[in-house]
Amino acid sequence: MKHYKEPIFRLLAVLLGIALALASLEAALRTAAWLISAAQARANPQPDPQDRNEFRIVTLGESTTALFWSKRRDRSWPGALEKKLNAAGLGRTFKVINLAQSGTSSPFQTAEFLQQAQALRPHAVISMMGINDWVPLEYLRQSGLQSLRIVKLARWLRRRHPKKTISDSENGRIIALLKDRLGDLAAASPEATRTAKKLAYTLAAEERENDWCALSWASHIFYNAAARMAQKGGPGGAAAPQVRELALAAFELAGRALKLNPLSPRLATYLVYPAILLSDEDLGNRALALLHAAMDEGLEPDPALLTLLAGINGLNNPKMNAIVKERGFRLNYSQSYFMITMFNYRRLAAAARERGIVYLAMQYPTGNTAALKNLFSSIPKTGYSAFRDSIYDTFPDQNILPQYQDIIFIGNENFKKFTGDDLYSAYFTDQFVQGTGGRFGHATSVGHELIARNAAGTIIANWPEISGRPRDPAR
Incomplete structure (x- = not known):
């Protein structure tokens, strides 16, 4: 009998040790957070409820x-x-x-x-x-489990923080994409054209060839130009060829930027905007695929991204639905x-x-x-x-x-x-x-x-x- 009990006791001891270690880590993280908060409060005093003024x-x-x-x-x-x-x-x-x-x-x-x-x-x-x-x-x-510091630490550690690069040929294709769309951009906004030309030369510089910030800026410029053209109306509205070309360029640039910096919710929103503007289901599915890849690398969707995903039915996706529930929300179609x-x-x-x-x-x-x-x-x-x-x-x-x-x-x-x-x-x-x-x-x-x-x-x-x-x- 003793022979059979011994492994059980050992297993219980190991589990108890793990539980105590996790509890100690949670306590240490909360203590550290309290100390940091206290230091920040001393540097930036919080509102005082007793201050009548x-x-x-x-x-x-x-x-x-x-x-x-x-x-x-x-x-x-x-x-x-x-x-x-x-x-x-x-x-x-x-x-x-x-x-x-x-x-x-x-x-x-x-x-x-x-x-x-x-x-x-x-x-x-x-x-x-x-x-x-x-x-x-x-x-x-939010569930009590998700508020634990060790859960948040695990989510942070899951991020790979990779240093991304793109090839010279890919960089050249992006620059060509910018230059090819300058004519359409000029029809939307002369100011945007000047900025896009500057971006093209900036991206061509060797030291900026892998700059996700410049790519996201370019994406934002092209999307705004597409949105302004769609709002002005005219033949086809949002379905006009020029609008579609500009929006697709914005999507392409945002996708490249997100691959370079997969942890940015703001870059992720730049993927979704063009799909919503064009009401393009295929583009929405492509956006979701890129977002899934970014989430696998540690992207944490923020409220703005989750809101926008509703515009492409993205919240019905099991992976996104799990994120919604994790944040303390639920979908209610009733x-x-x-x-x-x-x-x-x-x-x-x-x-x-x-x-x-x-x-x-x-x-x-x-x-x-x-x-x-x-x-x-x-x-x-x-x-x-x-x-x-x-x-x-x-x-x-x-x-x-x-x-x-x-x-x-x-x-x-x-x-x-x-x-x-x-x-x-x-x-x-x-x-x-x-x-x-x-x-x-x-x-x-x-x-x-x-x-x-x-x-x-x-x-x-x-x-x-x-x-x-x-x-x-x-x-």
Whole structure:
């Protein structure tokens, strides 16, 4: 009997040793993370909930709120809003914390707020979201297993961090691709042509022949040119031969860049954009194949990439679906995109109310504020495929539910007078929602300034109520 028990005891001892080693590693990683966080906190003090003078505002949204076209914080509307509020003489120091991310959607934005609210402890939150809600995602929560430091360490170690190169012949083909498309590019944008010529010479230089950054830049230029041509309309629209050639060039360049740097989610999004623009199923499948290869090397899809993948039915792919579940989301095809947007707006409002945080819901430029209020109505109009389909509709006799009557709404309807051809370009850089009936795009610095002015005006007008509300930002 003793002869049979001994191997079992040895196995148990080994398993116990492994468990203790993993527990020790987890404890060590958490301790190291705490020490690093403490050092960062000393260098960059976190918001102090006891500081009665500081008023913290979190902003949520997509590329219309994020630093999309400029790295200068003060040129986006959240940065401009902070300056305006601090100059308004309200007796408080305002700090605006921008959590917006280009390309993402309302499930991810709501999840981001829920995850960061306790650490940031904001007094108010402003959201302008829903225009990218074309993905049937619901946020549940990240599993406890995925939050373990050893799991995150294992995922990091899985990355091979390879140094990639491309051959001289391949590099020459890429340069030729750039030069061959310069004529099409000239029809879209003279400025883009000059940049593409510069890129061609840059890529030809020996020291830059394997530069993924230059390749991604070239891809971005070609895609933007294709998108602008498609938005201008004309014969064929997005199906026009010139548009297709430019978009395919963008795809090809992005694919080469991703092979050189397979760990970049931003490069991965450059693969998906052309497939969505062209509504090309084969191109979408090619993008997924390249993304799978990059994920095998350690690519971690970010919220923007996961949102875009819905545009090519990429989330139905088993590998991508597993990533979605790993991040605490699930696919729900039983509801329309509009209902998912409404669910996330209401969830955000409830989370803010539970924490004593003032919630300000902002409508997109040119949109009707009543369409935003419809999301909180006792009998909402829900016969829309997506939120973007509702923003110009009318909503008579609205009755907002009692639990949402403390929401403050920020309108941007004054943008409607700038939609004519003579004024539009002063306020918007593009027309990225035009294909779905939208009358706005990404804002210029002038457009961001107007959004900030509208938000600041609403906050100042409601300041007695905002500053006097009871709150519990520690929750």
